[in-house]
Amino acid sequence: MKENIIIRLERENEYHEVENLVRESFWNVYRPGCLEHYVLHTLRNDPAFVPELDFVMTLDGKLIGQNMFMKAVIAADDGRSIPVMTMGPICIAPELKRKGYGKILLDYSLEKAKELLLNPDIPVGTVALKVGYGNYSYFSKLFKDVVGCTPNEYRKK
Secondary structure, three states, X not given: OHHHEEEEXXXXXXXXXXXXXXXXXXXOXXXXXXXXXXXXXXXXXXXXXXXXXXXXXXXXXXXXEEEOEEEEEEEOOOOOEEEEEEEOOOEEOHHHOOOOHHHHHHHHHHHHHHHHHOOOOOOHHHHHHHOOOOOHHHHHHHHHHHHOOOHHHHHHO
């Protein structure tokens, strides 16, 4: 399955095709019709949109998946503003759901994290943010679960 998959940055000239894929993926899933394709269209014009983390997945040259990230801020009860990254919408073509493609698309961001971790000049917390994890502790735990060591241990290898 993996040998025919390509995950890459979304291109502006395929926005309409990606929006159609998102609409097909979410149609009648949570309610009659869907809004996710419109949300995606709107988010791309928001200053919080992160084009470096706007991915599409193709299978044999056909677009089958999409995932994107946005910058956000959590207003904590103690008055702090905590910068985070949010993900989504993420979608896989309806006929390919529950076949592992979504996991592959999600795991891709961890692979990007591993690449970034090889650069000792980028703090691990910055790497976590760049690949879409606003919570460093969660990123570190997930990284260890998948890779077998913490991001800092990976960097030292």
